[in-house]
Amino acid sequence: MNSVKEASAVLHHRQFRYFWLGRVVSSIGSAAAPIAVAFAALEAGGGVEWLGFILALNIAPQVFLLLVGGVLGDRVRRDRVMVIANAVSGVVQVAIAILILAGVAELWMLAASVFLLGAASAFFQPASQRSIVQLVPPELRLAANAVLRLPLNVAKVLGPALGGLVVALIGPGWALAFNASTFLLSVFFLASIQLPQPIKSKTSALSAFRTGWKEFSARRWYVIMVAQSAVTVLMWLVGFQLFGPVVSHSSLGGAFAWGLISGGFAFGLVGGSLVAVAVRPRRVGITVSLCMATQALPLVALAFVAPLGVIVGAAVLAGIALDISIVSWSAYFQEQIPEGLQSRLSSISTFGQLLPVPIGYVLFALLSGYFSNTIMVSLMSGILVVAALLPLLLPSIRQLRLGQVVDESIAGENDDLLPDLLAKEAKGEAT
Incomplete structure (x- = not known):
């Protein structure tokens, strides 16, 4: 019963509620996107070599910008970092979805899009992970993490199956268009919160x-x-x-x-x-x-x-x-x-x-x-x-x-x- 009360108390915090909505909405589309990207590459004539190159381009900026994103998240307002990162991701997904649906997308375009998405993620993830401490009081942080993780895990389960079904029935372009809409809707929710400027370390x-x-x-x-x-x-x-x-x-x-x-x-x-x-x-x-x-x-x-x-x-x-x-x-x-x-x-x-x-x-x-x-x-x-x-x-x-x-x-x-x-x-x- 106490856990239910704590979960309810967490969601009563307006800023956390908008943060929660923004994270959950974007995670649903993002869970379906990898399947859409993989099969878009295969349907565009790319074999395993091209798919490997595309996957490498997605994760490379996440690796090499990991420390930069972490530093930035500790030195500027994290809500702004999250909004800009998801806005970039939304625009990129809109563009590649339109190109695929129009039948003019080429493999290099898909590769460029996943590279930009990886770079945006490198800035979004550290900022989002450290935002909870600024959104709820210390006694509710455990409950806040639990309330956030549950729908994110559910999205990871349902997203791939949903993405696979959409790709099989109507094609990868529509799955990526759905992901774009979740990114842009997430921007609306995340723009509704206002976090304080982090205290800069003297070291x-x-x-x-x-x-x-x-x-x-x-x-x-x-x-x-x-x-x-x-x-x-x-x-x-x-x-x-x-x-x-x-x-x-x-x-x-x-x-x-x-x-x-x-x-x-x-x-x-x-x-x-x-x-x-x-x-x-x-x-x-x-x-x-x-x-x-x-x-x-x-x-x-x-x-x-x-x-x-x-x-x-x-x-x-x-x-x-x-x-x-x-x-x-x-x-x-x-x-x-x-x-x-x-x-x-x-x-x-x-x-x-x-x-x-x-x-x-x-x-x-x-x-x-x-x-x-x-x-x-x-x-x-x-x-x-x-x-x-x-x-x-x-x-x-x-x-x-x-x-x-x-x-x-x-x-x-x-x-x-x-x-x-x-x-x-x-x-x-x-x-």
Whole structure:
């Protein structure tokens, strides 16, 4: 009952309500857009090589502008960043939708549009993630995150299936036109909120980054798990997002089948959160490694073109396992990393995980011209499993568990130095 009251109290905050509406509306269209883009490229005559290039162009600006977007979100009004970013996304989607519907869209136009969308997302995401602290009082932040995540997760489940159905029935142009309308409607809602100017840090960005990098590199367990994630995320994204639509287009009946598979994976992500809360795994190193290895299941099913129901089931299991690993790792990260360092170390690890992805999209797309889809996706499945399980050869990784503090900060044996360093940073005294 208290949770219902808190959720109601959160939505009574006018600014949060408009923020919530803006996020939810745009997420519905955005969940359907990847399917529309993939099949628009395939229908325009692009093979797996072009699709890989397009996916790389979408994620590259998100990787390289990640730190810039984070800095901007801390130095200017976040509502303005979100409005401008979604307005750009809406205009871009309107333009490409019109070109597709008019029958004059070329592959390079589609590639340019996804590049601009990726750049806009690089600025939108950091600003939106940090806006809740300015929209609701501290005692309602947990409820605000829950109220926001629920419809966003539902959109991730329903969006792909809806997008696949729209693409199959009336074409990718209309699916992208729908996405454009959700972006522009989101701009209307987000323009109705007014956030204060963030308090600027007195510490230079370079100095703050140096401290974060030292703390990151000093934690051997963290570096190992980020390296593991860099390989497994690359294999998963290339195998699922690149070859998944290609296999669906050639062997499973097209866009609707791929929408069901993508929706099944998103459904698993939702279920994984519930499983993680119920099971509460404490052996973090073992849990994360085994769950990451499970991501190979739908890749194997796609490689050998299993029946659609089998592939959807494997995608659901992979989604459950992935969210269990995310929940477990997030809890461990928050337990082990001081609060004043969490944003920096999170940005560094995210950058490291995503950096190989654009290169991987292009490289594996080019290799696909020499090998069959079965060989390519099987190869990625094998690499993923090996990379996921390899860290378990180290006792230090097998022993990672919640409730057990691992001291590897740059403070060395004197932990008292780290709080002092962070305090100096807040005052702008760190060098």
